[in-house]
Amino acid sequence: MTAADSLSIWLSVRGEADWHRAPALRREPTVRDGFRAWCEGPVHRRDPVRARRLLRAHARARSDATRRAPLDFALLASWQCEVLGETEAPFRTNDAYAKSGRERYGLTPRTQADFAACLREATETELPPAARAARAYLDVAFFHPFTDGNARAALLTLVHVLGREDIVLPEVAPLQTTRYADDPAGAADLATLIGVLNRRRY
Template sequence: MRREADWRSAPALHRVTPDRDGFRSWCEGPVRRRDPARAERLLAAYAVARADAARRAPLDFALLAGWQREVLAVPEAPFRVGDAYAKAGRERYGLTPRTRADFASCLREATDPALPPAARAARAYLDVAFFHPFADGNARAALLTLVHVLAREEIVLPEVGPLQTTRYADDPAGAADLATLIGVLHHRRRRGVPR
């Protein structure tokens, strides 16, 4: 799916002064209403992810594991040791001797200047979702990865709730649609703002 998606057609994103931080609003709204402790952990991880973006830290498993320790309030967040399953067992993410190296290679592409930031953010999100590196919390790790990739470009989405939909590993059109959705969310902020 990663090679089949049309990443180059992703919309252009522009740096704008943030008027609303969508990740923070999502944590303070629906996440906090459902589970205040979870919201606090996500906000702590988000602060670390944003600081990592500001210092231009390379995206790698160690960085993600640091965020994940905050998200799950655990001392360690190791790479999974067996196959992973999602969607009530309908999707299986195998573990081979190459899985970890392949994942690292994909994460390194998150700064590839040949692709628009929306494509890089979408691809990194899906890489985390479908490599499924952690035993728990992969959806949260994927969203943190997406906002980190955008933050490296000084881009903050005004909302992230619409990103929280089911994605499938064998859907290249859906992968490209995620990049488009990032553009739509970003451009909602830009209405009425001169270019």
């Protein structure tokens, strides 16, 4: 039996989550870039090549945030080429699966257009930055646009959205927890976690 389409479920949940309760974030300088520290620490210890690729992608994502480049699939694909060490990172051409097949992300003629619309919302200002960053992270996770490396793409997207607001989290490792497409409370809690990490100082 085919698993339910978790992407469709996410798009419904996305509209139900209480994004407006996301905490305000501080724009005070931090002495530590949590993404860089994560790459140079645990990622490097596991796989130095993976760490170097992630750092190159991170540099691009931060530079693109500084120049306020439009957040679209082409931008994500440019980071993903660095992440995977490839010359191209096309949008997937089939349904995608995660969590040992328990979540299926369907592909329809509208999937890429829907993803583009969601990415555009990440830079609109009707919601607090923590909410927009959390929502964009989950959009990438559940649209699952690439054949590989979507968790890394989601984290880079979160970093980019916050970077556009001059916000750098001093820690990102706690963000690396399993998220489910059918969990509106969990989606809102991710925005709350971003607020908690934003207040940490090293």
